[in-house]
Amino acid sequence: MAQKKEDVVFPSQITDFNERIEHALKQIEKDYKKLSLIDRYTRGLHTSPYVPRKANPEFKELVKRAIHNIIPLLVDAPTNALSVEGYRRPDVTGNPAEWQFWQKNRMDQRQALVHRTAIETGQAYVSVAPGLIDPKVPEIRAYHSMKVFAGYDDPVFDPFPMYALYIESNTFSEKEPTRARFWDDQMVYDLVLGGKEPQIVNKRAHGLGVCPVIRFTPKMDLNGRVTGMVEGIIRYQDKLNQMYLSLLIAQHYTGFAIRTATGLAPVERVDENGMPILDADGQPTFVPPVLDPSTMLVSPSPDTQFGQLPAAPTGDFLEAIELTVRHMCAVTETPPHYLLSGKLANLSADALAAAESAFQRKIDEIRNSFGESWELVLRLCALVSGDQTGYEVEDTQVQWADKGNRSLAQAVDAGLKLTQMNVPVDIVLTKIPGFSQQDVDLVRERLGEALLSPQGQAEGSKPKLSGADQEQAKPEKNEAPAPAPGGKPKAPTGPGSRKGAAGPGRTPRAPKGKVKANEPTA
Secondary structure (H helix, E strand, O other): OOOOOOOOOOHHHOOOHHHHHHHHHHHHHHHHHHHHHHHHHHOOOOOOOOOOOOOOHHHHHHHHHOOOOOHHHHHHHHHHOOOEEEEEEOOEOOOOOOHHHHHHOOHHHHHHHHHHHHHHHOOEEEEEEEOOOOOOOEEEEEEEHHHEEEEOOOOOOOOOOOEEEEEOOOOOOOOOOEEEEEEOOOEEEEEEEOOOOOEEEEEEEOOOOOOOEEEEOOOEOOOOOEOOOHHHHHHHHHHHHHHHHHHHHHHHHHOOOEEEEEOOOOEEOEOOOOOEOEOOOOOEOEEOOOOOOOOOOOOOOOOOEEEEEOOOOOHHHHHHHHHHHHHHHHHHOOOHHHOOHHHOOOOOHHHHHHHOHHHHHHHHHHHHHHHHHHHHHHHHHHHHOOOHHHHHOOOOEEEEOOOOOOOHHHHHHHHHHHHHOOOOHHHHHOOOOOOOHHHHHHHHHHHHHHHHOOOOOOOOOOOOOOHHHHHHHOOOHHHOOOEOOOOOEOOOOOOOOOOOOOOOOOOOOOOOOOOOOOOOOO
Protein backbone atom coordinates (compact mmCIF):
# COMPACT_ATOMS: atom_id res chain seq x y z
CA MET A 1 0.00 0.00 0.00
CA ALA A 2 1.43 3.39 -0.99
CA GLN A 3 2.28 5.76 1.79
CA LYS A 4 0.16 8.86 2.11
CA LYS A 5 2.10 12.01 1.37
CA GLU A 6 1.82 14.96 3.67
CA ASP A 7 -0.15 17.88 2.34
CA VAL A 8 2.08 20.58 0.86
CA VAL A 9 1.61 23.91 2.63
CA PHE A 10 2.29 27.14 0.73
CA PRO A 11 3.10 30.42 2.50
CA SER A 12 0.03 32.04 0.96
CA GLN A 13 -2.16 29.52 2.77
CA ILE A 14 -0.83 30.45 6.22
CA THR A 15 -2.27 33.52 7.92
CA ASP A 16 -1.86 32.75 11.63
CA PHE A 17 1.17 34.36 13.29
CA ASN A 18 2.33 31.27 15.21
CA GLU A 19 1.76 28.97 12.24
CA ARG A 20 3.87 31.18 10.02
CA ILE A 21 6.76 31.06 12.49
CA GLU A 22 6.41 27.29 12.85
CA HIS A 23 6.43 26.84 9.07
CA ALA A 24 9.49 29.09 8.71
CA LEU A 25 11.39 27.16 11.39
CA LYS A 26 10.68 23.87 9.61
CA GLN A 27 12.04 25.26 6.34
CA ILE A 28 15.18 26.58 8.04
CA GLU A 29 15.75 23.18 9.64
CA LYS A 30 15.15 21.45 6.30
CA ASP A 31 17.91 23.42 4.55
CA TYR A 32 20.28 23.53 7.53
CA LYS A 33 22.15 20.30 6.73
CA LYS A 34 22.99 21.34 3.18
CA LEU A 35 23.85 24.94 4.05
CA SER A 36 25.98 23.98 7.06
CA LEU A 37 27.96 21.59 4.82
CA ILE A 38 28.56 24.43 2.38
CA ASP A 39 29.62 26.69 5.24
CA ARG A 40 32.07 24.09 6.60
CA TYR A 41 33.71 23.52 3.23
CA THR A 42 34.04 27.25 2.64
CA ARG A 43 35.86 27.60 5.98
CA GLY A 44 38.14 24.62 5.28
CA LEU A 45 36.44 22.08 7.57
CA HIS A 46 36.41 19.28 4.99
CA THR A 47 35.66 15.59 5.19
CA SER A 48 38.93 13.77 5.86
CA PRO A 49 40.56 11.80 3.03
CA TYR A 50 40.61 8.03 3.37
CA VAL A 51 42.67 6.80 6.35
CA PRO A 52 43.52 3.08 6.85
CA ARG A 53 42.15 1.51 10.01
CA LYS A 54 45.62 0.85 11.47
CA ALA A 55 47.22 4.12 10.41
CA ASN A 56 50.04 5.36 12.64
CA PRO A 57 50.23 8.93 14.03
CA GLU A 58 52.71 9.87 11.29
CA PHE A 59 50.19 8.97 8.56
CA LYS A 60 47.35 10.77 10.39
CA GLU A 61 49.44 13.93 10.50
CA LEU A 62 49.90 13.74 6.73
CA VAL A 63 46.13 13.47 6.39
CA LYS A 64 45.66 16.72 8.31
CA ARG A 65 48.19 18.48 6.10
CA ALA A 66 46.53 17.21 2.91
CA ILE A 67 43.54 19.59 3.24
CA HIS A 68 44.12 22.18 0.51
CA ASN A 69 41.11 24.51 0.45
CA ILE A 70 40.77 26.51 -2.78
CA ILE A 71 37.02 27.13 -2.52
CA PRO A 72 37.45 30.65 -1.03
CA LEU A 73 39.66 31.58 -4.00
CA LEU A 74 36.95 30.50 -6.45
CA VAL A 75 34.31 32.44 -4.51
CA ASP A 76 36.48 35.55 -4.28
CA ALA A 77 36.87 35.76 -8.07
CA PRO A 78 33.28 36.89 -8.82
CA THR A 79 32.91 38.62 -5.44
CA ASN A 80 35.87 40.92 -6.13
CA ALA A 81 34.36 41.85 -9.50
CA LEU A 82 31.10 43.08 -7.92
CA SER A 83 30.99 46.52 -6.35
CA VAL A 84 28.12 49.02 -6.44
CA GLU A 85 29.40 52.59 -6.58
CA GLY A 86 26.36 54.62 -7.54
CA TYR A 87 22.61 54.78 -8.02
CA ARG A 88 20.66 56.57 -10.72
CA ARG A 89 17.06 57.78 -11.04
CA PRO A 90 15.68 59.33 -14.23
CA ASP A 91 14.23 62.31 -12.35
CA VAL A 92 17.47 63.19 -10.49
CA THR A 93 20.88 64.18 -11.78
CA GLY A 94 23.70 62.34 -10.02
CA ASN A 95 23.18 60.16 -6.98
CA PRO A 96 19.74 60.76 -5.41
CA ALA A 97 19.12 61.45 -1.73
CA GLU A 98 18.72 57.78 -0.78
CA TRP A 99 22.36 57.17 -1.68
CA GLN A 100 23.35 58.90 1.56
CA PHE A 101 21.61 56.08 3.47
CA TRP A 102 23.79 53.61 1.62
CA GLN A 103 26.82 55.46 2.93
CA LYS A 104 25.43 55.80 6.46
CA ASN A 105 24.90 52.05 6.65
CA ARG A 106 28.49 51.44 5.43
CA MET A 107 27.28 49.40 2.50
CA ASP A 108 30.46 50.03 0.51
CA GLN A 109 32.04 47.42 2.77
CA ARG A 110 29.02 45.33 3.73
CA GLN A 111 27.83 44.73 0.18
CA ALA A 112 30.72 42.27 -0.29
CA LEU A 113 29.35 40.20 2.61
CA VAL A 114 26.00 39.93 0.85
CA HIS A 115 27.57 39.08 -2.51
CA ARG A 116 29.91 36.45 -1.04
CA THR A 117 27.16 34.67 0.92
CA ALA A 118 24.80 34.65 -2.07
CA ILE A 119 27.48 33.23 -4.35
CA GLU A 120 28.48 30.57 -1.80
CA THR A 121 25.05 29.31 -0.77
CA GLY A 122 22.79 30.50 -3.60
CA GLN A 123 21.00 33.28 -1.73
CA ALA A 124 21.36 35.99 0.90
CA TYR A 125 18.91 38.44 2.45
CA VAL A 126 18.84 42.18 3.20
CA SER A 127 16.21 43.97 5.28
CA VAL A 128 15.27 47.65 5.33
CA ALA A 129 13.41 49.16 8.28
CA PRO A 130 13.00 52.57 9.95
CA GLY A 131 15.81 53.31 12.37
CA LEU A 132 15.22 53.10 16.09
CA ILE A 133 16.75 56.52 16.75
CA ASP A 134 15.37 58.39 13.73
CA PRO A 135 12.47 56.69 11.88
CA LYS A 136 13.29 58.73 8.76
CA VAL A 137 16.74 57.15 8.50
CA PRO A 138 16.49 53.57 7.17
CA GLU A 139 18.51 50.76 8.72
CA ILE A 140 19.94 48.17 6.30
CA ARG A 141 20.80 44.73 7.68
CA ALA A 142 22.28 41.67 5.91
CA TYR A 143 21.59 38.03 6.84
CA HIS A 144 23.03 34.60 6.02
CA SER A 145 20.67 32.24 4.21
CA MET A 146 21.31 29.52 6.80
CA LYS A 147 19.36 31.56 9.38
CA VAL A 148 16.56 33.09 7.28
CA PHE A 149 13.44 31.86 5.57
CA ALA A 150 11.31 34.10 3.36
CA GLY A 151 7.87 32.85 2.30
CA TYR A 152 6.86 33.90 -1.24
CA ASP A 153 3.54 33.41 -2.94
CA ASP A 154 5.52 33.18 -6.22
CA PRO A 155 9.26 32.85 -5.52
CA VAL A 156 10.24 33.64 -9.11
CA PHE A 157 8.26 36.78 -9.91
CA ASP A 158 7.38 38.36 -6.54
CA PRO A 159 9.84 41.10 -5.53
CA PHE A 160 8.91 40.90 -1.83
CA PRO A 161 7.96 37.90 0.34
CA MET A 162 4.76 37.61 2.34
CA TYR A 163 6.73 37.16 5.56
CA ALA A 164 10.26 36.34 6.69
CA LEU A 165 11.93 34.96 9.82
CA TYR A 166 15.51 35.35 11.04
CA ILE A 167 16.92 33.31 13.94
CA GLU A 168 20.15 34.18 15.69
CA SER A 169 21.11 30.55 16.40
CA ASN A 170 20.11 27.36 14.61
CA THR A 171 20.27 25.34 17.83
CA PHE A 172 17.99 26.48 20.64
CA SER A 173 15.91 24.93 23.39
CA GLU A 174 13.92 25.93 26.42
CA LYS A 175 17.11 26.11 28.49
CA GLU A 176 19.07 27.89 25.76
CA PRO A 177 16.63 30.15 23.87
CA THR A 178 17.59 32.27 20.91
CA ARG A 179 16.57 35.68 19.64
CA ALA A 180 14.67 36.02 16.38
CA ARG A 181 13.04 38.66 14.17
CA PHE A 182 9.87 38.31 12.13
CA TRP A 183 8.63 40.61 9.34
CA ASP A 184 5.33 40.85 7.52
CA ASP A 185 3.79 43.60 5.41
CA GLN A 186 2.83 45.65 8.46
CA MET A 187 4.99 44.91 11.50
CA VAL A 188 8.45 43.93 12.72
CA TYR A 189 8.53 41.57 15.71
CA ASP A 190 11.48 40.91 18.02
CA LEU A 191 11.07 37.39 19.42
CA VAL A 192 12.57 34.86 21.78
CA LEU A 193 12.33 31.23 20.62
CA GLY A 194 12.79 28.16 22.75
CA GLY A 195 9.51 27.63 24.54
CA LYS A 196 6.28 26.11 23.33
CA GLU A 197 5.27 29.34 21.61
CA PRO A 198 7.34 32.33 20.42
CA GLN A 199 7.57 35.10 22.96
CA ILE A 200 7.13 38.63 21.55
CA VAL A 201 9.63 41.01 23.14
CA ASN A 202 8.89 44.05 21.01
CA LYS A 203 6.84 44.91 17.94
CA ARG A 204 6.61 48.04 15.85
CA ALA A 205 4.97 49.09 12.61
CA HIS A 206 7.34 49.75 9.71
CA GLY A 207 4.66 51.42 7.56
CA LEU A 208 6.08 50.24 4.21
CA GLY A 209 3.15 48.17 3.01
CA VAL A 210 5.39 45.27 1.94
CA CYS A 211 7.56 42.78 3.80
CA PRO A 212 10.87 44.70 3.72
CA VAL A 213 13.17 41.71 3.08
CA ILE A 214 14.96 41.39 -0.26
CA ARG A 215 16.55 38.20 -1.57
CA PHE A 216 19.83 38.10 -3.53
CA THR A 217 20.25 35.13 -5.86
CA PRO A 218 23.05 34.74 -8.45
CA LYS A 219 21.19 31.96 -10.29
CA MET A 220 17.57 30.81 -10.16
CA ASP A 221 15.42 28.59 -12.38
CA LEU A 222 11.71 28.90 -13.13
CA ASN A 223 10.90 26.48 -10.32
CA GLY A 224 12.29 28.96 -7.80
CA ARG A 225 15.35 26.79 -7.04
CA VAL A 226 18.59 28.62 -6.35
CA THR A 227 22.10 27.29 -6.89
CA GLY A 228 25.30 28.40 -5.21
CA MET A 229 28.85 27.89 -6.34
CA VAL A 230 30.16 25.76 -3.46
CA GLU A 231 27.59 22.96 -3.62
CA GLY A 232 28.71 21.89 -7.10
CA ILE A 233 32.44 21.68 -6.33
CA ILE A 234 32.46 19.86 -2.98
CA ARG A 235 33.20 16.51 -4.64
CA TYR A 236 36.04 18.09 -6.62
CA GLN A 237 37.45 19.53 -3.40
CA ASP A 238 37.39 16.05 -1.79
CA LYS A 239 39.17 14.63 -4.83
CA LEU A 240 41.77 17.39 -4.64
CA ASN A 241 42.43 16.67 -0.95
CA GLN A 242 42.90 12.97 -1.70
CA MET A 243 45.40 13.79 -4.44
CA TYR A 244 47.35 16.05 -2.11
CA LEU A 245 47.48 13.22 0.42
CA SER A 246 48.89 10.86 -2.23
CA LEU A 247 51.48 13.48 -3.11
CA LEU A 248 52.50 13.92 0.53
CA ILE A 249 52.79 10.16 1.00
CA ALA A 250 54.98 9.87 -2.10
CA GLN A 251 57.17 12.76 -0.99
CA HIS A 252 57.44 11.55 2.60
CA TYR A 253 58.16 7.86 2.05
CA THR A 254 59.60 7.58 -1.47
CA GLY A 255 60.57 11.14 -2.33
CA PHE A 256 64.23 10.65 -1.41
CA ALA A 257 66.88 8.31 -2.78
CA ILE A 258 67.49 5.27 -0.53
CA ARG A 259 71.12 4.16 -0.06
CA THR A 260 71.87 0.50 0.50
CA ALA A 261 74.94 -1.42 1.67
CA THR A 262 75.63 -5.17 1.94
CA GLY A 263 78.57 -6.93 3.58
CA LEU A 264 79.20 -4.24 6.17
CA ALA A 265 81.37 -5.39 9.08
CA PRO A 266 79.42 -4.51 12.23
CA VAL A 267 81.17 -2.53 14.97
CA GLU A 268 81.23 -4.47 18.25
CA ARG A 269 80.31 -2.68 21.44
CA VAL A 270 83.01 -2.65 24.11
CA ASP A 271 83.21 -1.29 27.62
CA GLU A 272 85.79 1.10 29.08
CA ASN A 273 88.24 -1.78 29.52
CA GLY A 274 87.90 -2.89 25.90
CA MET A 275 85.86 -5.97 26.75
CA PRO A 276 82.85 -6.81 24.57
CA ILE A 277 79.42 -5.93 25.94
CA LEU A 278 77.20 -8.99 25.99
CA ASP A 279 73.42 -9.22 25.89
CA ALA A 280 71.20 -11.31 28.18
CA ASP A 281 72.04 -14.47 26.22
CA GLY A 282 75.76 -13.89 26.43
CA GLN A 283 76.08 -12.82 22.82
CA PRO A 284 78.12 -9.79 21.77
CA THR A 285 76.20 -6.64 20.80
CA PHE A 286 76.91 -4.35 17.86
CA VAL A 287 76.48 -0.63 17.14
CA PRO A 288 73.64 -0.19 14.60
CA PRO A 289 74.72 1.84 11.57
CA VAL A 290 73.32 5.35 11.36
CA LEU A 291 71.98 6.05 7.87
CA ASP A 292 70.86 9.61 7.09
CA PRO A 293 71.68 12.20 4.41
CA SER A 294 74.63 13.49 6.49
CA THR A 295 76.27 10.06 6.96
CA MET A 296 79.14 8.77 4.83
CA LEU A 297 79.39 4.98 4.72
CA VAL A 298 82.87 3.49 4.90
CA SER A 299 83.70 -0.20 5.13
CA PRO A 300 87.15 -1.87 5.40
CA SER A 301 85.76 -5.09 3.98
CA PRO A 302 86.34 -5.70 0.25
CA ASP A 303 83.08 -7.68 0.13
CA THR A 304 80.94 -4.64 0.96
CA GLN A 305 78.70 -3.41 -1.85
CA PHE A 306 76.99 -0.03 -1.88
CA GLY A 307 73.86 0.85 -3.86
CA GLN A 308 71.02 3.34 -4.15
CA LEU A 309 67.27 3.15 -4.83
CA PRO A 310 66.08 6.17 -6.84
CA ALA A 311 63.35 8.50 -5.54
CA ALA A 312 59.84 7.96 -6.82
CA PRO A 313 58.69 10.61 -9.36
CA THR A 314 55.91 12.98 -8.27
CA GLY A 315 55.16 14.60 -11.63
CA ASP A 316 52.06 12.46 -12.21
CA PHE A 317 50.57 13.63 -8.91
CA LEU A 318 51.21 17.27 -9.78
CA GLU A 319 49.61 16.88 -13.21
CA ALA A 320 46.55 15.23 -11.66
CA ILE A 321 46.24 18.06 -9.13
CA GLU A 322 46.48 20.68 -11.88
CA LEU A 323 43.83 18.85 -13.93
CA THR A 324 41.44 18.80 -10.96
CA VAL A 325 41.97 22.52 -10.37
CA ARG A 326 41.22 23.18 -14.03
CA HIS A 327 38.01 21.17 -13.74
CA MET A 328 36.96 23.25 -10.73
CA CYS A 329 37.68 26.43 -12.69
CA ALA A 330 35.65 25.13 -15.64
CA VAL A 331 32.67 24.23 -13.44
CA THR A 332 32.67 27.64 -11.77
CA GLU A 333 33.56 29.58 -14.97
CA THR A 334 36.66 30.96 -13.30
CA PRO A 335 39.68 31.81 -15.50
CA PRO A 336 42.35 29.15 -14.77
CA HIS A 337 45.13 31.72 -14.58
CA TYR A 338 43.50 33.11 -11.40
CA LEU A 339 44.75 29.97 -9.61
CA LEU A 340 47.48 28.68 -11.97
CA SER A 341 49.29 31.96 -12.48
CA GLY A 342 52.50 30.34 -13.74
CA LYS A 343 50.81 29.04 -16.89
CA LEU A 344 50.14 32.46 -18.40
CA ALA A 345 52.77 35.17 -18.64
CA ASN A 346 53.30 38.37 -20.63
CA LEU A 347 49.78 38.40 -22.04
CA SER A 348 48.33 41.50 -23.66
CA ALA A 349 45.11 43.11 -22.50
CA ASP A 350 43.28 41.62 -25.49
CA ALA A 351 44.55 38.12 -24.68
CA LEU A 352 43.47 38.48 -21.05
CA ALA A 353 40.04 39.72 -22.14
CA ALA A 354 39.65 36.68 -24.40
CA ALA A 355 40.69 34.34 -21.56
CA GLU A 356 38.09 35.93 -19.28
CA SER A 357 35.20 36.18 -21.76
CA ALA A 358 33.12 33.41 -20.11
CA PHE A 359 33.87 34.84 -16.67
CA GLN A 360 32.73 38.32 -17.74
CA ARG A 361 29.46 36.92 -19.11
CA LYS A 362 28.91 35.23 -15.76
CA ILE A 363 29.60 38.51 -13.94
CA ASP A 364 27.09 40.31 -16.18
CA GLU A 365 24.44 37.73 -15.29
CA ILE A 366 25.11 38.12 -11.57
CA ARG A 367 25.06 41.92 -11.86
CA ASN A 368 21.65 41.82 -13.53
CA SER A 369 20.25 39.76 -10.65
CA PHE A 370 21.98 41.56 -7.79
CA GLY A 371 21.31 44.94 -9.39
CA GLU A 372 17.55 44.41 -9.27
CA SER A 373 17.80 43.47 -5.60
CA TRP A 374 19.91 46.51 -4.68
CA GLU A 375 17.46 48.75 -6.53
CA LEU A 376 14.64 47.39 -4.35
CA VAL A 377 16.76 48.09 -1.27
CA LEU A 378 17.37 51.70 -2.27
CA ARG A 379 13.74 52.23 -3.27
CA LEU A 380 12.69 51.06 0.20
CA CYS A 381 15.23 53.49 1.68
CA ALA A 382 13.50 56.29 -0.22
CA LEU A 383 10.12 55.13 1.09
CA VAL A 384 11.37 55.05 4.70
CA SER A 385 12.71 58.60 4.34
CA GLY A 386 9.34 59.83 3.09
CA ASP A 387 10.18 60.06 -0.62
CA GLN A 388 7.18 58.34 -2.21
CA THR A 389 8.37 59.26 -5.71
CA GLY A 390 11.73 57.62 -5.11
CA TYR A 391 9.95 54.39 -4.24
CA GLU A 392 7.42 54.43 -7.08
CA VAL A 393 9.91 55.14 -9.86
CA GLU A 394 10.88 51.78 -11.38
CA ASP A 395 13.42 52.58 -14.09
CA THR A 396 16.27 53.03 -11.63
CA GLN A 397 19.71 51.53 -12.02
CA VAL A 398 22.69 50.87 -9.79
CA GLN A 399 26.14 51.74 -11.09
CA TRP A 400 28.74 48.94 -10.96
CA ALA A 401 32.44 49.67 -10.67
CA ASP A 402 34.48 48.69 -13.72
CA LYS A 403 36.68 45.78 -12.62
CA GLY A 404 37.83 44.70 -16.09
CA ASN A 405 41.40 44.23 -17.30
CA ARG A 406 41.35 47.07 -19.81
CA SER A 407 44.42 49.27 -19.83
CA LEU A 408 43.99 52.94 -18.94
CA ALA A 409 45.58 54.10 -22.22
CA GLN A 410 43.19 51.95 -24.25
CA ALA A 411 40.14 53.25 -22.38
CA VAL A 412 41.23 56.89 -22.64
CA ASP A 413 41.82 56.54 -26.38
CA ALA A 414 38.34 55.09 -26.84
CA GLY A 415 36.87 57.83 -24.64
CA LEU A 416 38.53 60.53 -26.75
CA LYS A 417 36.96 59.09 -29.88
CA LEU A 418 33.56 59.04 -28.17
CA THR A 419 33.84 62.73 -27.23
CA GLN A 420 34.65 63.52 -30.86
CA MET A 421 31.32 61.84 -31.70
CA ASN A 422 29.60 64.33 -29.31
CA VAL A 423 29.05 61.77 -26.55
CA PRO A 424 28.73 63.73 -23.25
CA VAL A 425 31.96 63.89 -21.26
CA ASP A 426 30.44 62.72 -17.98
CA ILE A 427 29.09 59.58 -19.66
CA VAL A 428 32.46 58.85 -21.24
CA LEU A 429 34.20 59.13 -17.86
CA THR A 430 32.05 56.34 -16.43
CA LYS A 431 33.80 54.00 -18.87
CA ILE A 432 37.31 54.96 -17.76
CA PRO A 433 38.89 52.54 -15.22
CA GLY A 434 39.64 54.18 -11.89
CA PHE A 435 36.96 56.88 -12.14
CA SER A 436 34.48 56.42 -9.31
CA GLN A 437 30.98 57.84 -9.41
CA GLN A 438 32.08 60.60 -7.02
CA ASP A 439 34.85 61.54 -9.48
CA VAL A 440 32.35 61.71 -12.33
CA ASP A 441 30.00 63.90 -10.27
CA LEU A 442 32.88 66.24 -9.45
CA VAL A 443 33.83 66.51 -13.13
CA ARG A 444 30.20 67.22 -14.02
CA GLU A 445 30.10 70.00 -11.41
CA ARG A 446 33.36 71.55 -12.64
CA LEU A 447 32.29 71.40 -16.28
CA GLY A 448 28.94 72.96 -15.41
CA GLU A 449 30.72 75.86 -13.70
CA ALA A 450 32.99 76.29 -16.71
CA LEU A 451 30.04 76.45 -19.10
CA LEU A 452 28.35 79.18 -17.07
CA SER A 453 31.48 81.34 -16.96
CA PRO A 454 31.95 84.11 -19.61
CA GLN A 455 35.00 82.34 -20.99
CA GLY A 456 33.14 79.05 -21.28
CA GLN A 457 30.34 80.71 -23.28
CA ALA A 458 32.72 81.51 -26.10
CA GLU A 459 31.98 79.54 -29.25
CA GLY A 460 34.03 76.38 -29.69
CA SER A 461 34.83 75.82 -26.01
CA LYS A 462 31.73 74.00 -24.82
CA PRO A 463 32.31 70.52 -23.39
CA LYS A 464 29.08 68.60 -23.69
CA LEU A 465 27.23 67.31 -20.62
CA SER A 466 24.38 64.85 -20.40
CA GLY A 467 20.80 65.24 -19.19
CA ALA A 468 19.67 68.14 -17.07
CA ASP A 469 23.20 69.45 -16.57
CA GLN A 470 23.41 70.46 -20.23
CA GLU A 471 20.14 72.40 -19.96
CA GLN A 472 21.25 74.12 -16.77
CA ALA A 473 24.58 75.06 -18.29
CA LYS A 474 23.11 76.77 -21.40
CA PRO A 475 23.63 80.57 -21.37
CA GLU A 476 20.61 82.81 -21.73
CA LYS A 477 19.89 84.17 -25.18
CA ASN A 478 20.23 87.79 -24.03
CA GLU A 479 23.79 87.06 -22.93
CA ALA A 480 25.10 86.91 -26.53
CA PRO A 481 28.03 89.24 -27.34
CA ALA A 482 26.95 92.82 -28.14
CA PRO A 483 27.33 93.92 -31.78
CA ALA A 484 30.25 96.14 -32.69
CA PRO A 485 29.78 99.79 -33.71
CA GLY A 486 28.46 100.01 -37.21
CA GLY A 487 25.97 97.22 -36.80
CA LYS A 488 28.42 94.36 -37.44
CA PRO A 489 29.01 91.72 -34.77
CA LYS A 490 32.39 91.59 -33.14
CA ALA A 491 34.78 88.91 -34.23
CA PRO A 492 35.23 86.32 -31.49
CA THR A 493 38.41 86.45 -29.47
CA GLY A 494 40.02 84.32 -26.85
CA PRO A 495 40.80 80.62 -26.74
CA GLY A 496 37.83 79.69 -28.91
CA SER A 497 38.39 82.28 -31.70
CA ARG A 498 38.43 81.21 -35.31
CA LYS A 499 41.61 80.77 -37.31
CA GLY A 500 42.80 84.06 -38.68
CA ALA A 501 41.85 86.22 -35.69
CA ALA A 502 44.69 88.37 -34.47
CA GLY A 503 46.24 87.32 -31.20
CA PRO A 504 48.69 89.15 -28.93
CA GLY A 505 51.77 90.23 -30.83
CA ARG A 506 50.45 88.96 -34.19
CA THR A 507 49.52 90.77 -37.38
CA PRO A 508 46.40 89.74 -39.30
CA ARG A 509 47.16 87.99 -42.57
CA ALA A 510 46.42 89.88 -45.78
CA PRO A 511 43.56 88.45 -47.79
CA LYS A 512 44.44 86.59 -50.96
CA GLY A 513 43.38 88.01 -54.31
CA LYS A 514 41.92 91.42 -55.05
CA VAL A 515 39.81 93.21 -52.49
CA LYS A 516 37.12 95.64 -53.46
CA ALA A 517 36.83 99.01 -51.82
CA ASN A 518 34.89 99.25 -48.55
CA GLU A 519 34.80 95.43 -48.26
CA PRO A 520 35.72 93.98 -44.86
CA THR A 521 38.82 91.84 -44.95
CA ALA A 522 38.56 89.97 -41.65
